[in-house]
Amino acid sequence: LAAFTAPYDRPGYALFQAHCQRLIADAELERRHVRQRAVGLAPLGERGWRVETSEGGLEARRVLLALGLSEQPAWPDWARRLRAEGGPVRHVFDSDFHTATLPAWRRAVVFGGGITAAQLALTLSVRQPGAVTLLMPHPARVHQFDSDPGWLGPKCMRAFDAEPSVVARRQMIREARHRGSMPLDVHRDIRRAARYGEIQRLEARVAAAAVTNGDIRLVLDNGDCLTTDSLLLATGLDARRPGGDWLDAAIAAWALPTAPCGYPVVSRALRWARGLYVMGPLAELELGPTARNIAGARKAADRLAQGAERQRAKRQAAA
Ligand SMILES: Cc1cc2nc3c(=O)[nH]c(=O)nc-3n(C[C@H](O)[C@H](O)[C@H](O)COP(=O)(O)OP(=O)(O)OC[C@H]3O[C@@H](n4cnc5c(N)ncnc54)[C@H](O)[C@@H]3O)c2cc1C
Incomplete structure (x- = not known):
């Protein structure tokens, strides 16, 4: 099972699958997995957000949008x-x-x-x-890689983080990929x-x-x-913002900030609005060109965890 491939000792497919299955089991994700399509999003004030689905609504204090591009094959x-x-x-x-x-x-x-x-x-x-x-x-x-490995750390991310313009950031992402x-x-x-x-x-x-x-x-x-x-x-995935009509409607209705490329403008903690967070491609103007990959998912998870920890500390200090 533990097969690795040169260069960079990449884990084999079977090992990667086993690792994922283990994580799913450890976090008991099967038990928590609700299989429905999100079709709408509305704020509930202090109580968070309501996600409309094809079979009713789900309400939560925090909602994280982790839509990928996988449903958007690019057709010439x-x-x-x-x-x-x-x-x-x-x-x-x-x-x-x-x-x-x-x-x-x-x-x-x-x-x-x-x-x-x-x-x-x-x-x-x-x-x-x-x-x-x-x-x-x-x-x-x-x-060898989708983008220079320097984008995983400060070598390339320093300039990206320092760039205030989301238009320039989009251009940096385009050029990096x-x-x-x-x-x-x-x-x-x-x-x-x-x-x-x-x-x-x-x-x-x-x-x-x-x-x-x-x-x-x-x-x-x-x-x-x-x-x-x-x-x-095998013409790749369409790079337009994922989510489609229901997310377009939510952006318009709740004035969620977006860049000219249509993607969310979010805080360093990946917060799009109070109680609403993003990761994956939706977070790429904050996380850079690796946002769509597993490395980007890890970066996003770190930032979300740090944000949650900061909020907890603030609440404790105020209590
Ligand atoms: C051929 C290929 C090879 C790749 N290889 C690598 C690799 O080696 N390493 C790497 O790091 N990355 C790789 N990637 C990138 C890869 O896509 C990501 O790493 C990872 O799969 C992204 O996961 P995700 O959950 O962000 O997005 P996705 O896998 O796209 O998942 C998004 C999910 O959201 C669901 N969804 C969308 N809209 C709704 C809705 N309205 N309601 C409910 N659910 C919804 C979708 O059904 C989907 O299940 C590869 C991509 C491709 C296409």
């Missing part, structure tokens, strides 16, 4: 049109997408330039070697797979796309054409 416009026409196109981050249950294909095309596209193409090529094309819209961007990148070992794997004919690797953008006789025909910007009966998008 041309792919949306193909989907609307009933073409065989799917996004790897669709909730019902499972590689193992993908029906057999004649020619699968994986579209994307980052680690997810590369790993998906490699996985599929094991099932049907030689019948997978990895279509990358840009040359490989090789980076290595979007559509892959680590060196994965890059080596796709080069090897292409050399041995297990995958076909192309670098081009899609200039036009159409559904013809149930297949998809892609015209590439280098003039080439590709026909596929299984187009798989």
